[in-house]
Amino acid sequence: MSNSVISRKLYHRPVMLKETLEEIALVPTSGWIVDGTFGDGGHSSAIYEQRIVNFGANKLVSIDWDLSGYEAFKTHSKVIPTLLDESQSESTWILVNDNFSHLQKIVSELKRKTSHGTGIAAVLLDLGISSRQLVQKERGFSFTGTGRADMRMNPEMYAIAAYDLLNLLPYTKLTQLFKETVGMPGPVAARLTRELLAAREEKPFGNTRDVKRLNDIAYKVEPIRSNSRGRIHPATLLFLALRIAVNTELQNLQEVLPVAFANLVTGGRLLVMTYHSAEEEVVAQFSQLVRTKAEIIMPSPREIRSNPRARSAKLFVIKK
Numbered sequence: 222m223s224n225s226v227i228s229r230k231l232y233h234r235p236v237m238l239k240e241t242l243e244e245i246a247l248v249p250t251s252g253w254i255v256d257g258t259f260g261d262g263g264h265s266s267a268i269y270e271q272r273i274v275n276f277g278a279n280k281l282v283s284i285d286w287d288l289s290g291y292e293a294f295k296t297h298s299k300v301i302p303t304l305l306d307e308s309q310s311e312s313t314w315i316l317v318n319d320n321f322s323h324l325q326k327i328v329s330e331l332k333r334k335t336s337h338g339t340g341i342a343a344v345l346l347d348l349g350i351s352s353r354q355l356v357q358k359e360r361g362f363s364f365t366g367t368g369r370a371d372m373r374m375n376p377e378m379y380a381i382a383a384y385d386l387l388n389l390l391p392y393t394k395l396t397q398l399f400k401e402t403v404g405m406p407g408p409v410a411a412r413l414t415r416e417l418l419a420a421r422e423e424k425p426f427g428n429t430r431d432v433k434r435l436n437d438i439a440y441k442v443e444p445i446r447s448n449s450r451g452r453i454h455p456a457t458l459l460f461l462a463l464r465i466a467v468n469t470e471l472q473n474l475q476e477v478l479p480v481a482f483a484n485l486v487t488g489g490r491l492l493v494m495t496y497h498s499a500e501e502e503v504v505a506q507f508s509q510l511v512r513t514k515a516e517i518i519m520p521s522p523r524e525i526r527s528n529p530r531a532r533s534a535k536l537f538v539i540k541k
């Protein structure tokens with residue numbers, strides 16, 4: 222990797238990179254490799270490099286609905302993907318600014334714009350949020366910051382922000398979100414919802430004090446919590462539930478999996494990196510549906526020690 226054409230100056234450290242590359246190395250050497258979650262380009266750039274080095278005939282398409290990682294990637298990398306609109310028929314690495322749940326439309330566009338056909342050799346989905354998005358405090362993803370609870374990964378694609386949900390959802394919908402989506406115990410979800418309703422009654426959410434207010438409420442409801450993965454900050458589940466709901470994350474995943482699998486060529490692989498049990502459940506249910514047992518790869522203890530993001534990661538591999 223020392224002669225790498227790709228910069229390694231990435232803000233977000235890609236999780237299970239070695240394991241992902243090992244899986245990608247096994248897929249057929251023609252057809253598209255789809256990275257549905259470009260982020261800071263860590264996985265994409267390494268995949269691009271690997272296939273170039275191996276003289277594969279694969280082409281890479283990277284998708285992200287938030288181009289903040291791409292904008293940064295452009296400034297420090299020698300090789301960058303071409304935006305789909307600007308791509309030429311021979312482009313070998315294309316970037317699409319879209320929701321990965323629109324994969325079927327994206328595949329049709331690729332067919333129209335390029336000469337590479339539509340077969341897909343691999344699809345990678347490294348779900349959730351990148352470290353870069355998390356530190357953009359004004360976007361409200363992180364409970365450690367200040368800012369408005371917006372949490373939209375792409376405000377042009379989603380009209381409803383987290384503060385809208387906090388202001389508008391009735392008691393039953395909020396408790397349901399906390400219990401069913403992120404597995405909050407019933408009494409905690411009920412207490413939390415009562416506190417949120419009282420807070421919005423006093424003053425609606427939707428300004429830069431949101432994150433601080435949500436933190437205070439979470440602490441009031443439950444000072445400390447732990448689960449099988451260790452101690453977790455009391456605001457973790459509240460923020461996670463809101464982010465998942467605002468960006469319809471589970472629906473997106475449910476929509477993309479059958480499309481991705483249907484477009485895979487024989488021997489192709491679907492690689493899904495999950496970070497919480499709701500995502501795991503969607504992938505496990507899908508693998509049952511297509512009667513293919515998913516292999517699950519876990520990060521090494523060493524990676525977990527050096528990259529806290531890897532702590533809850535699981536890489537599901539579904540082969541076709």
Ligand SMILES: C[S@@+](CC[C@H](N)C(=O)[O-])C[C@H]1O[C@@H](n2cnc3c(N)ncnc32)[C@H](O)[C@@H]1O
Pocket residue numbers: 233234235236257258259260261262263264265284285286287290319320321322347348349350351352374473
């Ligand atoms: C965990 S990060 C991916 C990091 C990336 N693998 C890397 O190495 O830099 C997740 C990325 O996926 C994007 N994302 C999440 N859901 C998406 C969706 N439904 N459509 C498109 N992009 C999505 C997020 O905007 C974020 O940039």
